[in-house]
Structures are given as C-alpha cells and as structure tokens.
Amino acid sequence: MKPEELLELLKHALGGLAKEVTVRKGYVEVLVDADSVVPVANKLKELGFDHVKSVTATDYPKESKIRVTYHVSSYLREDLAKPILGLSVDLPRDNPVMESLTGVWRSSEFQEREVYEFFGVTFRGHPDLRPLLLIPELAERRVLRKDFVVKEESIYEGVPHRYQ
Amino acid sequence: MDVKAVDKVYVGNINVAARRARELLLGKLKLGDVIDWATTFSLWPVHLLTSCCGAEFAATWSPRFDAEQYGALPWVAPRQTNFIIIEGTVTRKMACALRITYEQMPHPKFVIAMGACALDGGLFYNSYNIVRPWEVVPVDVYIPGCPPPPEAVARAIIDLRRKIREKKLASRWLIEGWRHDRDPVKPADDVCKWWRP
Ligand code: SF4
Numbered sequence: 001m002k003p004e005e006l007l008e009l010l011k012h013a014l015g016g017l018a019k020e021v022t023v024r025k026g027y028v029e030v031l032v033d034a035d036s037v038v039p040v041a042n043k044l045k046e047l048g049f050d051h052v053k054s055v056t057a058t059d060y061p062k063e064s065k066i067r068v069t070y071h072v073s074s075y076l077r078e079d080l081a082k083p084i085l086g087l088s089v090d091l092p093r094d095n096p097v098m099e100s101l102t103g104v105w106r107s108s109e110f111q112e113r114e115v116y117e118f119f120g121v122t123f124r125g126h127p128d129l130r131p132l133l134l135i136p137e138l139a140e141r142r143v144l145r146k147d148f149v150v151k152e153e154s155i156y157e158g159v160p161h162r163y164q
Numbered sequence: 165m166d167v168k169a170v171d172k173v174y175v176g177n178i179n180v181a182a183r184r185a186r187e188l189l190l191g192k193l194k195l196g197d198v199i200d201w202a203t204t205f206s207l208w209p210v211h212l213l214t215s216c217c218g219a220e221f222a223a224t225w226s227p228r229f230d231a232e233q234y235g236a237l238p239w240v241a242p243r244q245t246n247f248i249i250i251e252g253t254v255t256r257k258m259a260c261a262l263r264i265t266y267e268q269m270p271h272p273k274f275v276i277a278m279g280a281c282a283l284d285g286g287l288f289y290n291s292y293n294i295v296r297p298w299e300v301v302p303v304d305v306y307i308p309g310c311p312p313p314p315e316a317v318a319r320a321i322i323d324l325r326r327k328i329r330e331k332k333l334a335s336r337w338l339i340e341g342w343r344h345d346r347d348p349v350k351p352a353d354d355v356c357k358w359w360r361p
Contacts, residue, residue: 135256
C-alpha cells in the first residue's frame with residue numbers, strides 16, 4: 001500500500017476524530033487531541049494495526065508543548081506494514097497527562113514507562129508506571145527535556161563527575 | 165582470662181588455635197607463596213556484562229585468543245569467582261549490581277576496569293547517568309581503548325597475575341584479613357540506598 005492510499009483510507013476511517021492527517025516522504029502522521037486518542041487507537045486497531053513499534057516524545061519549549069508519538073505497525077497485514085504511521089498527541093508542557101494506550105496495544109507498556117521517566121509525561125491507566133532505566137532521583141529531573149543542560153567542556157580536564 | 169595463657173592453648177580455644185595455625189602455615193612454612201601461586205593460575209572472572217566492551221570480552225575467551233590458557237574461566241556465580249572484569253560503561257543502576265556482586269565474592273578478589281568508559285567515562289564522560297567504577301569498587305588494573313582488543317584483555321590478566329605474585333596480594337589478604345596496599349572504597353554516591361536513614 002502506498003502512503004497516499006493509506007492517507008485516503010485513514011481519512012475515510014477516522015472521519016472527524018483526527019485533527020490532521022498528513023503524509024510527507026512516505027511518513028503518515030495522524031495528529032489527534034488528547035481526549036480522542038483512545039477512540040482513534042481503537043479505530044486503528046480495527047483497521048489492522050496490531051502493535052506499537054516505538055513510543056517517543058519531542059519537546060518544543062518555545063511552543064510550550066510536548067508531542068508524544070506512537071509508531072504503529074501490523075504483523076498480520078503486510079501491505080499496512082510498509083508505510084510508517086505515527087499517531088501523535090500534543091500535550092501542554094507544564095502538565096503533560098494523557099490516557100495510556102496499554103489497554104489497546106499491550107506492547108506500548110515499557111515504552112510508555114520510558115517516556116514517563118525521560119519527559120515526565122504521565123499516562124493515566126498505565127498498569128505499572130515506574131522509572132525503567134533511571135534511578136528515581138534522576139527521573140524526577142526529566143533528563144531528556146531541552147531545559148536539562150548537560151555540562152560540556154571544550155578541554156578535557158578534571159571533569160566534575162557529579163551533576164547535582 | 166589471662167591472654168598469655170590463652171595464647172599457649174592450641175586446642176581449647178578454637179579461635180586462638182586457628183590463628184596460631186594460620187600464622188604458622190602462612191608465615192613460617194611459606195604457604196603464602198603457594199597461595200599466591202595458586203591464585204594467579206585460577207583467576208576466574210564473574211560474568212558482569214555492563215556494556216559494549218562485553219563483545220571483546222567474549223572474543224578474548226573464544227578459540228582464537230583463548231584466555232583460558234592463563235587459568236581464567238568466566239563463571240556465572242559470584243560466590244565461586246575471584247575477580248571482576250568491568251566491561252565498559254557503568255550506569256547508576258548497574259553500579260548497585262556491581263557493588264552487590266563485588267560484596268558477594270569471597271576474598272581475595274580483584275577488579276579489572278576495561279575500556280575508556282570504565283577509566284573515566286569515555287564517550288559518556290559528561291552523562292548524567294554514569295558513575296566511574298573506581299568510585300564503587302577498588303580497581304587493580306585499567307585497560308585503555310574503545311573497545312580494548314582481546315590481546316589487551318589477556319595482557320591485563322597477565323599484569324594482574326604479576327601484581328599478585330610480586331606484592332603477595334592474595335596471601336597477605338588472607339593472613340591479615342584486609343587488603344594491605346589500599347584503602348577500601350566506599351561509594352561516594354549512595355548507589356544502592358544502603359546508608360540512608
Ligand atoms: S569503552 Fe567503548 S566499547 Fe567499551 S563500553 Fe565504552 S563505548 Fe563501549
């Protein structure tokens with residue numbers, strides 16, 4: 001299936017639920033509101049998208065938003081698996097809360113935990129929302145947001161090895 | 165009880181008897197030399213794969229380089245091993261596992277830090293999530309490189325063997341009960357949340 005065909009299919013299937021469906025360089029992106037993410041995910045699952053490949057987030061400090069992106073794909077239908085489909089949600093940066101999609105796609109569980117610890121996005125209804133890779137003290141500091149600055153030196157000399 | 169009288173009793177007080185026997189065997193009879201010799205040829209590293217240097221660690225024990233010829237055999241259980249090769253970057257969560265593994269090993273025990281990451285951070289020198297291994301456990305031999313070739317790992321094992329033989333590390337550790345040539349390392353960061361009130 002060509003990305004353009006998938007775009008038409010999605011526009012037809014999602015109707016007014018999606019805020020915006022775009023295609024660029026073979027990447028199809030469905031942008032939805034935080035309220036309608038679960039219905040849209042259910043619709044996508046009915047279409048045949050049966051697993052989440054990755055969950056990631058992007059920080060936009062100037063626009064004061066965090067965009068959480070689910071890349072979904074299909075094991076059973078090969079034609080759906082060819083284009084890359086991203087399901088994106090824009091969240092406010094100071095209080096990013098959204099519904100968890102673990103009820104729809106179980107494979108997003110660990111990846112939502114990673115987004116939680118690195119960006120501080122809280123997923124409502126997640127079965128086990130704990131930091132996965134970081135210690136809890138570090139997870140509180142939201143280390144992959146753009147305002148967390150890692151110290152850099154041009155000349156390597158006696159690096160202070162604790163960043164408090 | 166009079167201490168001098170106790171000193172002469174060989175059978176009655178088991179602790180005193182054990183100490184006297186140990187001093188005799190290890191000190192006068194040069195059993196210490198035998199212990200050092202035996203330790204150098206049975207350095208068994210525990211498998212603690214922390215990062216990508218582990219690939220070279222595996223290659224070191226492959227048929228081509230065959231580090232087993234130095235008497236070193238990677239083993240799974242920390243309680244039956246006597247040295248650790250830290251294979252690369254140590255993250256904060258892994259530092260706790262490293263310390264627990266080190267504590268579980270019986271002494272005399274030794275540590276080799278492998279790779280630029282284990283020396284001073286390497287690629288990740290300013291990362292928020294790594295610790296220097298020498299802050300967590302006492303390191304005996306460092307191997308530079310990213311990653312170090314298998315020959316360098318074999319060389320480090322030979323260096324460690326020479327160090328044990330020349331400084332009598334293993335036997336003096338057993339006789340005196342502590343490591344005489346260095347202070348014990350207590351992690352500056354509370355890696356495992358052990359000494360928090
Ligand atoms: S020294 Fe290089 S190969 Fe070894 S753990 Fe660090 S980055 Fe990986």
